[in-house]
Amino acid sequence: MKLLRYGPKGQEKPGLLDASGAIRSLTGILPDLAGDALSPGVLAKIAALDPMSLPKVEGNPRLGQCVTGLTNFVCIGLNYADHAAETGAAIPKEPIVFLKSLGAVCGPNDDVIIPRNSVKTDYECELAVIIGTTARHVSEDDALDYVAGYAIANDVSEREWQAERGGAWDKGKGFDTFGPLGPWLVTKDEIEDPQNLAMYTDIDGKRMQNGSTKTMIFGVKTLIAYVSQCITLHPGDVISTGTPPGVGLGVKPTPVFLRAGQTMKLGIAGLGEQTQKLVPWAM
Structure with missing residues (x-):
């Protein structure tokens, strides 16, 4: 479904x-x-x-985030071997875990606001795992039993705040609209293998990310088991599992970041597609 x-x-x-x-x-x-x-x-x-x-919904209504009432929006950093390589980072020995502000979550096609004075806003297409059953200290063998389904997440990131302002990554990840989620939750029975999904990001029609969940360092089962050792995962919680190569930060020789007026389009096989326009901060 x-x-x-x-x-x-x-x-x-x-x-x-x-x-x-x-x-x-x-x-x-x-x-x-x-x-x-x-x-x-x-x-x-x-x-x-x-x-x-069931009643048919007429027209073309806005889509909201595909789940609500989250307790935790957990993200995993540097979880693709080829993405770690493009950033020059070492392969993590354990998952890098951080939390995205719940205030960042928005609809899959809502506008994304570039923060005031930002010059390093970036995109990250990610497989989101949506929890369906409370998970605490679960094993890898049982981990998928706790999954309701999967969705696309765009882990939008402001790289200066993430890496150059001191402290944890969370600061660069939690700006308003930095967590588009959807367009829908696809129940796990429709996804035969979450470790074999093609994924992509286009910026203004140019393919920037062209990867696969095959290159995850820590797979979905491992991540659920690992995170559940330190964070109780509740129904509706999200684990965003990292991004493949091709982010703006990784462009050589000079990184290329997002600008107001551009359009992001992200897709994952079997999970649909989301599109966001980038707009300037105007408050």
Whole structure:
């Protein structure tokens, strides 16, 4: 299933995408795509429904972030061998874990705001793992049992704040709109192997990232098990699993960062596509 949230910001309703690409309303069946609504039992009940029996949503509504009510937005740094190489970083011996501000999360096609005075805003196409069952001290063998599904995340980053202003990476990752998520949550039964998904990013139509989850250093199972040792993961929580090579920071000989007016388009096989326009900070 492809589950989504649609409507104006702050007024989103739950829905699903039918086989024809139309949105079907889940209003009255679910309060929202959050918390226990992502449990295996509830997802099984939704899967048993005939999508054609659900009200069709007319028009082309805005898509919101595909899950809400997150407790944790966990991100993993330098988790692709080829991305580590392009940045000149050593291969991590353990996953690099940081948290993205929950205030950064936005819809998959919402505008992304370049922070005031920023000259080093960057993009990162990532596979997002969405938790469906509370996970605490889980094993790698059992890790996928705790997954509701997968989605695309854009781990937008301001590199100066991330690496040149002292302290943790979180500062460069948590600006408003720096966490587009969606367009939908694809339940895990539709993704045969999360370690074999092609992924890409285009900037103004130019292919910049062209990678695969095959080159992850630490796979999805390992990350869930590892993170659950130090952070209790709750239904709706997200683990964004790192990015392949091709980010602006890695362009040689001179990094190329984002500018207002540009358009980002990101996609992962089986998970759809998201598009954001970059706009200047104007407050």
